[in-house]
Amino acid sequence: xxxxxxxxxxxxxxxxxxxxxxxxxxxxxxxxxxxxxxxxxxxxxxxxxxxxxxxxxxxxxxxxxxxxxxxxxxxxxxxxxxxxxxxxxxxxxxxxxxxxxxxxxxxxxxxxxxxxxxxxxxxxxxxxxxxxxxxxxxxxxxxxxxxxxxxxxxxxxxxxxxxxxxxxxxxxxxxxxxxxxxxxxxxxxxxxxxxxxxxxxxxxxxxxxxxxxxxxxxxxxxxxxxxxxxxxxxxxxxxxxxxxxxxxxxxxxxxxxxxxxxxxxxxxxxxxxxxxxxxxxxxxxxxxxxxxxxxxxxxxxxxxxxxxxxxxxxxxxxxxxxxxxxxxxxxxxxxxxxxxxxxxxxxxxxxxxxxxxxxxxxxxxxxxxxxxxxxxxxxxxxxxx
Numbered sequence: 001x002x003x004x005x006x007x008x009x010x011x012x013x014x015x016x017x018x019x020x021x022x023x024x025x026x027x028x029x030x031x032x033x034x035x036x037x038x039x040x041x042x043x044x045x046x047x048x049x050x051x052x053x054x055x056x057x058x059x060x061x062x063x064x065x066x067x068x069x070x071x072x073x074x075x076x077x078x079x080x081x082x083x084x085x086x087x088x089x090x091x092x093x094x095x096x097x098x099x100x101x102x103x104x105x106x107x108x109x110x111x112x113x114x115x116x117x118x119x120x121x122x123x124x125x126x127x128x129x130x131x132x133x134x135x136x137x138x139x140x141x142x143x144x145x146x147x148x149x150x151x152x153x154x155x156x157x158x159x160x161x162x163x164x165x166x167x168x169x170x171x172x173x174x175x176x177x178x179x180x181x182x183x184x185x186x187x188x189x190x191x192x193x194x195x196x197x198x199x200x201x202x203x204x205x206x207x208x209x210x211x212x213x214x215x216x217x218x219x220x221x222x223x224x225x226x227x228x229x230x231x232x233x234x235x236x237x238x239x240x241x242x243x244x245x246x247x248x249x250x251x252x253x254x255x256x257x258x259x260x261x262x263x264x265x266x267x268x269x270x271x272x273x274x275x276x277x278x279x280x281x282x283x284x285x286x287x288x289x290x291x292x293x294x295x296x297x298x299x300x301x302x303x304x305x306x307x308x309x310x311x312x313x314x315x316x317x318x319x320x321x322x323x324x325x326x327x328x329x330x331x332x333x334x335x336x337x338x339x340x341x342x343x344x345x346x347x348x349x350x351x352x353x354x355x356x357x358x359x360x361x362x363x364x365x366x367x368x369x370x371x372x373x374x375x376x377x378x379x380x381x382x383x384x385x
Contacts, residue, residue, distance in 0.1 A: 008320060012310055014346055015371040019084050020103060020321030031103065031325070033083025033380065034094060037247060039101035041198060042143040049190060049242040051234065051385075052200045054098075055227055056091060057207030057368070059251015060377040062215060062224075069221055070228035072235065073246075073381065080381045085250050087322055088112075088282035089368050089375040091207070092125035092164055094249035099142050099168040105324030107140045108334040109167065111278040111369070115286050117336025122277040128163025135166060139333075144171025151198040152189040154182070159202075172200070183233045190239055201234075203227050207252070210366030214254040220366070238385035246381035251374045252366045255280075259348045260362070264355040266304060272297040273353065277339065280350035280361070281369030284339035294340045301343060308349040312342045344370045 011017065019032045041050050060082040067074045086097045086104055088111045096102075096109040104110055113122035116132065123129050128137075144151050153169045157176030165174065175192075177185035182201065189199045209223040235244060260280075263270045272293050278284030287293040294313070301311045317323060317338065318330065330338065343351050345367075354362045368375045 009310065009312065009316060012307075012346060015310060015344060016084070016373060016376045018321040018371070019087050019376070020323070020325050022321070032086050032097070034085045034098055034247065034249075034378065035101055035103065037083075037245060037380065038098050038200075039143055041245070042147045042149055043101075045149060045196070045198075046243075047196065049193065049195060049239060050198045051186070051190060051238060051242055051244045052198070053231060053234070053244065053246045054095070054200070054202050055206060055231075055246065055248045055379075056202060056204040057210050057250065057252050057366070058224065058227065058248040058379070059374055060248075060379045061374045062251055063379050066221065066224055069225045072228045072232035073379075076381050076383055079383045080379055082377045083247070083380045084376055085248070085378050087371060087376070088278060089250035089370065090279060090282065091249050095164065095202075096138065096168045098249070099144075100140055101143050102140055103324035103328070105318075105328055105330060105334060105338075107138055108331065108337055109138060110323065110334075110337050110339075111282060111284055113277045113279070113284075114337050115275045115277045115284065115339065120275060120286075122275055124163075125167075126162065126164050128166075132163075134163050135170070138167040142168065142170045144169075149198050150193045150196065151200070152193050153200050153202075154186045154189050155202045156204065169200075183230055183237070186234060187237055190242060195239075203230065207366075210252045211364045212366075214365035215252050216254055217365075235383070235385050240385065242385040244381070244383050244385055246379065246383075248378040250368045251376070251378065252368045253281075253348060253372060253374050254365055255348050255350045255367050256365070259350060261305065261308065261349065261351045262355075262362075263351070263353040266300075269297065269300045269304065270353055270355075272300065276353045276356045278342070279367070279369045280352040280364070281345045281367050281375070283343040283345075283351050285341040285343070287340045298341050301341065305343070305349075305351065307346065309346055309351050310344040312344065314338055314340050314342075317342050346370070346372070
């Protein structure tokens, strides 16, 4: 429901336009390029094998800044373009969009955590919860359910049967790898899938390292170089003629304790939010059920944050192409998941209520979720092995 003062905001120059804002006269595409990547391989497959590699957290800006560490990807610069990912710029939302070909507003995975309206609490979109059936939480058919093709998902063994796997990878066979055998497992999957098969490999170590150490760290640079080496091994050893598509789900920026706003330090504002979902770069807040609470929460956050973040109401989020095409209807099952207020952090800032988060969340250095260039542009490499 629209709230008072829901006029479209002045858009800050340091944030990219909403990903679906292209039909409003902005420079944004009609829809993020990530949506069409897998869809084209499944809806209209060409003869031969396809391997899709997602380098978790390796945004296009980060890759361009670290070409010296990535000789394989540097050699493929002529086959590399930049595409937009969806919003929020986070793994769960991006992966479900990639694997369904649908915008977040259609599939309903709206962040790292998303409000579960049936329980009025945040639901982790990677891990799920004991009372939530993944197939019911996200019932939109995946691309592979609608267009069957022999397809194998390769990922860390711990992901077998996870909430996100059951949400996004329906129609895929799963093969888990250990710490050092991702290449061998992927090559075995390519052989098993056959000459017309499709294999998806999710490489997550760069993202994990970035969260812990930041992108401006030797540990992150080592993880990026290792990912490039892994890609090189795949290109050398994959069956001749395999089409290889390399992309990412989002990028990343570094924050610091000096760039952190904790709503727990502002009890009046904190008391206006009944559910805190999303993440520190894209904070999704549901207001308490009280007259004027949404307007008070919005205005209070605007006053507190100033130029450190962009504060959007639910009505604005839906009207500007943030989660789906402008004018798209909101599915009934998704409506209660859309936040009353969405906070998009700017610069290096993070905004959260850390009293309602696991302790490790506050310690993260590398973060993502907002619409800076570093978070929202991802690479797309297409090459034949």
